[in-house]
Amino acid sequence: MFTDIVLLLVGLALVTLGSDWLVDGASGIARRAGVTEFVIGMTVVGFGTSMPELVSSLFSALEGHGDMAIGNVTGSNICNVLLILGVTGMIAPLTYSKNNVRRDIPICIAATVLLSLMIVKWNPAGELVGVSRADGVVLLVLFALFMVYSFKTGKEETDAKKESDGTPMPVWKSVLLTVLGIAGLIVGGRLFVDNTVNIAHALHVSDAFIAVTMMAFGTSVPELATCIVAAAKKKNDLALGNIIGSCIFNILLIIGVSATASPLAVNSLTRIDLALFVCSALLLLTAAWCFKKRVLDRADAAIYLLAYVGYVVWLFSIQ
Numbered sequence: 001m002f003t004d005i006v007l008l009l010v011g012l013a014l015v016t017l018g019s020d021w022l023v024d025g026a027s028g029i030a031r032r033a034g035v036t037e038f039v040i041g042m043t044v045v046g047f048g049t050s051m052p053e054l055v056s057s058l059f060s061a062l063e064g065h066g067d068m069a070i071g072n073v074t075g076s077n078i079c080n081v082l083l084i085l086g087v088t089g090m091i092a093p094l095t096y097s098k099n100n101v102r103r104d105i106p107i108c109i110a111a112t113v114l115l116s117l118m119i120v121k122w123n124p125a126g127e128l129v130g131v132s133r134a135d136g137v138v139l140l141v142l143f144a145l146f147m148v149y150s151f152k153t154g155k156e157e158t159d160a161k162k163e164s165d166g167t168p169m170p171v172w173k174s175v176l177l178t179v180l181g182i183a184g185l186i187v188g189g190r191l192f193v194d195n196t197v198n199i200a201h202a203l204h205v206s207d208a209f210i211a212v213t214m215m216a217f218g219t220s221v222p223e224l225a226t227c228i229v230a231a232a233k234k235k236n237d238l239a240l241g242n243i244i245g246s247c248i249f250n251i252l253l254i255i256g257v258s259a260t261a262s263p264l265a266v267n268s269l270t271r272i273d274l275a276l277f278v279c280s281a282l283l284l285l286t287a288a289w290c291f292k293k294r295v296l297d298r299a300d301a302a303i304y305l306l307a308y309v310g311y312v313v314w315l316f317s318i319q
Contacts, residue, residue, distance in 0.1 A: 001202055004195040011191030015225050018184020022226060025177030027235060028169035038097070038237040042104065043150050044178065045226060045238060046245025050254065055190065057258045066130055066264035070119065073250045074269065074277040077112070080223055080243050080250075081280040082308035088227040088243075089301025094236050096287075096294040100244070103153075105284045107146065108244050111251040112281035115139070116274055119266060128266040128274065136259025143252035185222040192221055240296075247281065276311055283307075 026045045060068035088094065096105075121129040169177075223246050230239035258264060287300040 001199065004198045004202075007191050008195040008199070011188040011195065011221075014184045014188025015192065015221050018181045018188055018222070018225075020181070020229050021177040021184065022181025024169070025174045025179075025181055026238060028171075028174030029178060032169075032171050032174060036237065038100070038104075038241040039150055039153070041230075041238040041241025042245030042248070043147065045242045046249050047253075050223075050246050050249040054254045054257065055186070057254050058261060061258035061262040061264055064262070066262075067267055067269060069258045069264050070131065070255070070266055071269055071273070073115075073255055074273055077247045077250055078276055078280045078311065079308070080247055081284060082304045082311070084224045084227050085243055085284075085296060086301045086304035086308060087224065088231045088239055089296045089304070090298055091228060092231040092234070092236065093298065094231075094240050094296040096240070096296065097237075098294075099153075100240065101285065101288045101294060104241075104244050105281075105288070108247050108284060109281045111142070111248050112278055114142075115251045115255060116278055119269075119274065128269055128271070130263060130265040131255060131259040132263050133260055136256045136261075136263075139252045139256030140260060143249075143256055146248060146252060185226075188222075244284070272314070276307075 022045060026040045029040055029044065057069040057072050060066075060072065085094070115131070118131050118135045119128055223242055226242050227239040230236070230242065255264070283304065287296045287304075288294050290300060
């Protein structure tokens with residue numbers, strides 16, 4: 001147990017350092033490549049911070065633990081929106097652009113609803129069935145289309161905003177920081193997840209509970225660290241793009257790859273888990289019209305955090 005705790009702290013340290021490098025490197029790439037920070041946040045950073053979920057879900061699927069794979073993604077998306085955006089919004093309010101409201105968030109909601117329908121297999125009774133190999137292929141095709149669309153629209157928006165904080169970072173340095181940052185997040189996230197699960201097993205809690213709470217939070221640590229650093233550096237587009245991108249990556253890429261490798265059965269995920277999974281995506285949009293228009297402010301953030309705390313309390317109550 002002592003070794004697990006030490007390695008968990010080492011993982012957190014790597015995640016923290018990696019997130020700082022990733023934010024700086026990704027911002028430099030955005031300026032040099034001529035795309036917006038939001039698009040880089042939604043693609044490069046979103047992919048980098050979603051790597052722990054990809055590794056965890058893929059291995060869970062290959063080992064026949066469909067609940068762990070799906071629970072990891074649904075739990076991570078709930079954690080991304082309610083906890084991470086909640087914490088980030090308390091640090092600094094996040095401003096939504098018109099494109100966020102009209103395009104990016106609706107894509108995230110559509111992906112969330114699609115996965116939910118796949119899990120219940122369009123069953124009117126709402127029974128949770130799972131994700132088939134054919135479903136996985138469909139999700140991967142949609143992921144490829146999403147990536148092409150994101151970079152195409154990102155290029156078209158480059159003249160909308162110019163930064164005036166000096167000469168852009170050299171390309172080699174931006175790429176190096178981004179690669180080192182992603183590596184730090186992956187290694188640190190893996191250490192965090194493995195040792196969190198070891199500690200949880202020592203405390204005799206179920207695999208489903210570990211997936212939806214501890215494993216989901218552990219694999220979301222990179223997003224949390226990246227968003228906090230981005231908010232502190234006043235790079236709100238990067239923070240918001242990271243969360244929206246990570247949620248989309250989790251569904252289209254991670255479930256797509258995992259289900260294609262091995263169909264994902266669902267046994268212990270509940271309807272409440274699935275309902276909150278969908279509601280968390282819808283909250284991304286509703287926050288744009290509550291309190292301050294197109295701003296996720298501290299009032300919204302407080303609601304997110306209270307909802308997440310309530311969910312975790314409920315999960316503990318049914319153990």
